[in-house]
Amino acid sequence: MSESASVRAQLEVRDLEVAVDGKQILSGVSLTVPQGEVHALMGPNGAGKTSLGYAVMGHPKYKVTGGEIRWKDQSLLGVLPEDRARMGLFLSLQYPTAIPGVTTVNFLRAALKGQGKGLPARDFLKLVREQMTALKMDHSFMSRYINDNFSGGEKKRMEIVQLAVLRPEMAILDETDSGLDVDALRTVAEGVNRVHDDGMGVLIITHYQRILDYIKPDRVHVMAAGRVIVSGGRDLVDRIEKDGYDPMLREAGLDISAATAAAAG
Amino acid sequence: MSGEFAKADGRQPLGATEQVLTETAASSRLTREEATTVALPGGDPSWLASLRQAALAAYREAPWPSSTRDEDWRRTPQIDKLDPANFAEPEALGAGELPPYLREALDGPVSGGEVSAVVISDERGNLESPSPANSAPASPIALGLAAGLAADGAVWQSVAGKVAPPGLRKLISLNTVRTLGGACVHVAKGQEPKGYVRLLHGVSHGSASFPRTLIKLEEGASLTLVEEWVSPDADPALLAPVVEVELARGAHLTHVVFQRCGDQTVLQSTVRALVGQEARYDVRWNLLGAAWQKSYFEVLMLGDGSDTRLVGLCVGRQKQHYDVQTLQDHVAQGAVSDLLYRVAVADRSRSVYAGLIRVEEGAQKTNAYVQNRNLLLSPLAKSDSNPTLEILANDVRCTHGSTAGRIDDNQLFYCESRGIAREQARRLIVEGFFADVVDSFPEGSLRESGRGFVLEALEELARSGALAASSRTA
Ligand SMILES: Nc1ncnc2c1ncn2[C@@H]1O[C@H](COP(=O)(O)OP(=O)(O)OP(=O)(O)O)[C@@H](O)[C@H]1O
Ligand SMILES: [Mg+2]
Numbered sequence: 001m002s003e004s005a006s007v008r009a010q011l012e013v014r015d016l017e018v019a020v021d022g023k024q025i026l027s028g029v030s031l032t033v034p035q036g037e038v039h040a041l042m043g044p045n046g047a048g049k050t051s052l053g054y055a056v057m058g059h060p061k062y063k064v065t066g067g068e069i070r071w072k073d074q075s076l077l078g079v080l081p082e083d084r085a086r087m088g089l090f091l092s093l094q095y096p097t098a099i100p101g102v103t104t105v106n107f108l109r110a111a112l113k114g115q116g117k118g119l120p121a122r123d124f125l126k127l128v129r130e131q132m133t134a135l136k137m138d139h140s141f142m143s144r145y146i147n148d149n150f151s152g153g154e155k156k157r158m159e160i161v162q163l164a165v166l167r168p169e170m171a172i173l174d175e176t177d178s179g180l181d182v183d184a185l186r187t188v189a190e191g192v193n194r195v196h197d198d199g200m201g202v203l204i205i206t207h208y209q210r211i212l213d214y215i216k217p218d219r220v221h222v223m224a225a226g227r228v229i230v231s232g233g234r235d236l237v238d239r240i241e242k243d244g245y246d247p248m249l250r251e252a253g254l255d256i257s258a259a260t261a262a263a264a265g
Numbered sequence: 266m267s268g269e270f271a272k273a274d275g276r277q278p279l280g281a282t283e284q285v286l287t288e289t290a291a292s293s294r295l296t297r298e299e300a301t302t303v304a305l306p307g308g309d310p311s312w313l314a315s316l317r318q319a320a321l322a323a324y325r326e327a328p329w330p331s332s333t334r335d336e337d338w339r340r341t342p343q344i345d346k347l348d349p350a351n352f353a354e355p356e357a358l359g360a361g362e363l364p365p366y367l368r369e370a371l372d373g374p375v376s377g378g379e380v381s382a383v384v385i386s387d388e389r390g391n392l393e394s395p396s397p398a399n400s401a402p403a404s405p406i407a408l409g410l411a412a413g414l415a416a417d418g419a420v421w422q423s424v425a426g427k428v429a430p431p432g433l434r435k436l437i438s439l440n441t442v443r444t445l446g447g448a449c450v451h452v453a454k455g456q457e458p459k460g461y462v463r464l465l466h467g468v469s470h471g472s473a474s475f476p477r478t479l480i481k482l483e484e485g486a487s488l489t490l491v492e493e494w495v496s497p498d499a500d501p502a503l504l505a506p507v508v509e510v511e512l513a514r515g516a517h518l519t520h521v522v523f524q525r526c527g528d529q530t531v532l533q534s535t536v537r538a539l540v541g542q543e544a545r546y547d548v549r550w551n552l553l554g555a556a557w558q559k560s561y562f563e564v565l566m567l568g569d570g571s572d573t574r575l576v577g578l579c580v581g582r583q584k585q586h587y588d589v590q591t592l593q594d595h596v597a598q599g600a601v602s603d604l605l606y607r608v609a610v611a612d613r614s615r616s617v618y619a620g621l622i623r624v625e626e627g628a629q630k631t632n633a634y635v636q637n638r639n640l641l642l643s644p645l646a647k648s649d650s651n652p653t654l655e656i657l658a659n660d661v662r663c664t665h666g667s668t669a670g671r672i673d674d675n676q677l678f679y680c681e682s683r684g685i686a687r688e689q690a691r692r693l694i695v696e697g698f699f700a701d702v703v704d705s706f707p708e709g710s711l712r713e714s715g716r717g718f719v720l721e722a723l724e725e726l727a728r729s730g731a732l733a734a735s736s737r738t739a
Contacts, residue, residue, distance in 0.1 A: 057682045061674070085684035097679040101697025107683075110693055115684035145697070162683065 009035035009072050011056070011089075011170050011201065017066035018048075018055045025051045027226040028067065035169055035201040040212055040237065042205075043223035044245050049205045050094050052223070053172045057091040058084050071170065086115050088169030092159040092176050094205075098147040104158065105142040108165055115166065131164040134194075136187050152179035160191040170201040177211035189214030209241050224249055295473075296350045297329040300442050305411040306390055312422045313414065320431035320441035327435045340617040340649050341588040343557045347531060349439065352473035352503050355388040363392055366497035367467045370525070379460030379710075382407035387467045388474035390446030406452060406488070407462045410477055413449020421449055424479045428509035429537045434561075436533045440475040440507040447477035447506070452486035452516075461489035461711070466506050468530065470499030478508040482516035482544075489519040489707065491714075494534070498527035501556070510538035510546065514568060517545040519707055523718060524552045528583070532558035542568030542597070549706060550589075551715070552579040553722050557586035564593055566600035566628075575604040576705045580722035581614030581646070582729050588617040591635070595623065595658075599630040606637045607702050609695055609722075610646035611731030620652040624661050631661040639669040640698050642691075642731050691732045692723050 011033045018026035026048050033039045041049050054062040056069055058081040069076040076084060099107065108128055112118050119127065132139055135157045147155050156176050163171055173192065177185055192215055196202055204215060212234070220236040221228045224245065229252035230236065240248075294301045302317040309317065328334075332342035358364070363371070367385060371394065384407050385392045391409030405416070414421050431438040448464045468474035482488060496502050504526065512518055518538075526532055532555045540546045546564060564573045579587050593602040608616040620635040639648035650667035672694050680690035699719045706712035726732050 059678050059682075080687075081678060081681035082684050082686045082690075085682055091682055093679070097673075097675045099676050099679065099694060099697055101700035102693055106693070107680075107685075110680070110685045110689060111683040114686055114689060145700070166683065 009169065009201075011035075011203070012068070012070040013052070013056065014070070015067035016052070016055065016064065016069060018051055018062050019065050020051070020061055020063070024065070025062070025226055026055065029223070029227050030067075031221050031228055031231065033170065033201050033203050036196075036199050037218040038196065038202040038204065038215055040204050040206060040217040040220045041223060042207065042220065042237070042240060043229075044249075047223040048226045049223055050174055053091050053174045053203075053205065056084075056172060057081055057089060082114060085111075085166075085168075090163055090166060090168035090171040092156075092163060092171065092173045094174040094178070096147045096150075096155040096159055098145070098150070100145050100148045102146055103143050104146045107146045108162065111162070111166060117166070127165060128161075131161045131191075134164065135161045135191050136184070137161060153181060153184050156180055157184060157188060160188050164191055164195060167195055167198070168200060170203075171195070172203045172205070174205045175207065176204070177206050177208060185211060186214060209237050212237055222248055224252065225254055229254070293354065295443070297348055298325065300324055300349075300439065302442050303445055305414065305445065307411055307415070310414055310418050310422075312418070313425065316426045316431070317442055320426070320438045323432040324435065324438040324442055327432070327438065330435055337590060337619075338559075341557065341559055341586065343531075343586060344559070347503075349473060349503065351501070353471040355472055356469070358389060358392070361393050363394070364467070364469050364497075366469075366495060367392070367465060370465055370467065370493060370495040380463050381458050381460040383463045383465065384409055384448040385465045385467075386410070386446035386448070386474070386476045387469060388445070388472040391448075392446075406458050407448055407450045407464070410444065410447040410449060410479075413451070413479070417449070417451065420451055420481060421479050424481050424509050424511050425477070428511055428539055429507055429535055434535070436505055437507055437535055440477060440505055440535075443473075443475040444477040444507075445475070448479070450478070450480040450488070450490060452482045452488045454483040455485045456483075457487040461491055464490065464492040465495065466493065466504065467495045468502045468504040470497055470502055470527070470529075473503035473505070476504075476506045478506065480508065480510045480518065480520075482512050482518055484513045485515045486513070487517040489711065490521070491711070492520065492522045494522065494524040494526060494532065496526045496530040499529065501529045501531065502527065503531045503533065505533040507534070508536040510536070512538065512540050512544035512546055512571075514542040515544060516541065517547075519547040519711075520549070521706070521711060521715075522548070522550040523714070524550070524554065526555040528554065528585075529556050530554075531556055532560065534558070534560045535563070536561065537563040537565070538573075539565050539567050540571040540573055540600075543570040543572075544568055545571070546573045547707075548573070548575050549702075549715070550577040551718050552577070552587055552589075553718065553725070555585060555587070557588070559588045559590070562589070562591045564602060566593070566595045566597055566602060566631075569597045569599050571597060571600040573600075573602040574705065575602070575606075576702055577604075577606040578699050578702045578719070579606070579608045579616060580726065581608070581610040581612075581616060582726060582731055583612045583614060585614040586617070587615070590618070591620040593620075593622045593633050593635065594625070595628040595631045595633060596625045598628055600628070601632040602634070603632075604635045605702070605705075607640075607699055608638070608648060609640040609642055609698060609726075610648055611642040611726055612729065613643070613645045615646065616648040616650075618648070618650045618652075618667070620665070622652075622654050622656075622663055622665065624654075624656045624658045624663065626657040628658045629660040631658060631663065633661070633663045635665045637667040638698075639667070640695065641669060641671050642695070642726070688727070688733045692727065695726070695732070696720070696723060
């Protein structure tokens with residue numbers, strides 16, 4: 001998909017408030033990821049990172065109660081998840097869902113077709129095989145049920161196979177690095193970078209510096225207690241690595257117990 | 266629909282005004298209490314005539330099943346309104362003719378693959394296949410009921426009414442009294458006929474048909490059999506097949522049932538098998554379409570080391586009602602029976618399942634499993650599931666389980682977030698729900714037929730809006 005120069009191809013989240021089952025989880029998140037850039041999203045457990053990803057992708061459980069989500073100057077509120085995918089968004093799940101009975105190859109075929117990117121059978125299979133090879137996954141995974149009895153790392157790799165096949169314009173990667181061995185981490189990072197090199201924007205949620213050595217962030221955001229408390233350059237990663245979140249939380253007027261208490265609701 | 270079917274309850278003066286069309290149907294009478302026996306074209310062999318008399322006595326003696334009195338019928342009160350008197354006598358048909366719905370079925374989704382024999386029946390008895398493309402050479406393996414009994418009476422005398430004795434249930438008695446056609450399938454010792462045998466049992470609108478199928482595989486014989494139960498969408502009709510299976514030592518039968526009945530057809534079936542020593546019985550039932558039905562699938566594990574796999578699927582929509590009851594009766598030692606039944610119900614349809622594993626005294630080293638999984642596609646669809654164990658031996662492995670649930674929201678979101686629209690996502694997930702059933706079909710054209718059947722069911726669900734219906738929770 002190409003867009004005219006006048007359209008700002010960026011993901012813009014403004015003052016976003018989200019509730020699950022009536023419980024407030026995000027309370028005013030703001031951040032902007034221009035297409036082509038890599039932003040990292042960090043923050044303690046329960047900060048709301050995953051919830052932000054779900055809200056951006058339109059998970060029906062995560063109800064937007066305030067603020068805005070915009071992509072390419074268009075509001076996403078009320079837009080179906082499948083349409084968000086067609087508009088070029090992608091969310092790699094922290095815990096990818098298994099669908100017993102649905103083979104990986106059928107799932108991918110349906111996804112491509114659903115996005116209007118269907119290919120003739122031979123080209124499709126060739127594409128999937130190539131990307132599986134690139135992600136060092138055995139081709140036998142194609143006929144396995146998607147994510148069903150995959151190991152943790154295999155699920156994460158399969159998410160990136162999908163990313164590579166679907167080629168979105170903006171990807172949110174939710175802890176794609178967790179559960180990967182050192183070699184797989186590199187393989188996955190290279191897979192992401194190949195699509196990034198073609199202009200895909202990335203919002204990468206992680207707890208660790210290591211993946212950011214491969215996928216280099218232009219900006220770093222730190223979330224706590226349902227909002228972004230600091231945004232800055234790559235040096236933030238080093239600070240977190242060195243001192244943890246405590247100093248930032250305190251600067252933001254939160255202490256750990258308060259932050260976790262807020263997160264725990 | 267079942268609602269409209271109930272209208273047929275007011276008796277129609279059928280016998281009185283209808284012209285008498287066949288000799289066998291002459292002065293025929295059938296009520297819930299009383300019946301006249303019929304005879305096969307060319308006459309019954311004397312042993313069959315006696316069997317019919319015994320069945321008639323049993324029919325008269327047994328009360329009509331009742332949803333209040335009989336445990337089997339507790340959740341299927343439709344039986345209280347069923348009256349065999351409400352169905353018309355068969356209409357005459359020109360020689361070599363086939364009713365359109367049967368011709369359609371014959372050329373339908375199961376065709377393909379190598380067919381070694383085709384046998385067709387409806388309420389008139391056995392019919393000739395007029396389509397040369399589908400008519401296999403006359404085969405001694407599978408014949409119509411009358412032809413089969415004439416060819417080898419001694420063989421069938423030991424099967425008919427022995428596997429499914431008349432007194433067992435009122436509807437078995439009824440089938441025995443009234444059957445005019447069906448099939449005799451016999452494979453001699455050690456034989457493994459190539460391709461598969463195809464049986465097509467139908468009923469025309471307004472009629473009642475009682476096909477009887479007798480299957481006997483001698484020692485070490487092996488066969489694949491595809492049986493179809495079909496009827497057109499029209500007036501109420503009753504299709505009540507009884508299938509008796511006897512497998513001798515080391516025999517192997519793969520028996521696939523495809524049901525595609527009209528929306529006003531009542532189906533009452535019994536498939537009952539005696540499984541001999543080290544014999545293997547693979548039965549697959551696939552139910553799609555009927556107003557309501559009660560179907561029994563029963564295996565008696567009589568031989569040590571026998572092995573039975575029972576795998577079923579059912580797709581319900583609108584106000585359809587499917588009642589399936591199974592029995593895995595372990596008499597011999599070291600036998601295995603493994604049952605999986607998957608059901609998807611949409612709209613206001615309902616599934617009722619009862620499955621009993623009985624391990625008789627002395628049936629040690631039994632492995633028996635029963636599993637029923639229900640997928641509810643609408644808030645008004647319902648499933649009742651009651652798998653039970655009755656174990657009288659002490660060295661056995663038995664498990665039973667059942668589940669009922671809706672399509673998982675996270676699975677839906679996962680699909681949707683990758684660009685798969687909701688209806689397509691639901692279709693994909695429902696298809697996936699049946700994947701292990703399809704995978705249990707023998708590889709090749711039969712598995713393709715199984716896959717095709719599931720796709721056909723999905724089409725029907727999609728047409729009736731059952732895949733799109735569920736409202737978005739957002
Ligand atoms: N579906 C839900 N139901 C109830 N609570 C939820 C739900 N989803 C998220 N929450 C709560 O919202 C808060 C934020 O959760 P979220 O998963 O977004 O955190 P996170 O930042 O991704 O944490 P982690 O780093 O551990 O993955 C947590 O307190 C969590 O328990
Ligand atoms: Mg998370």
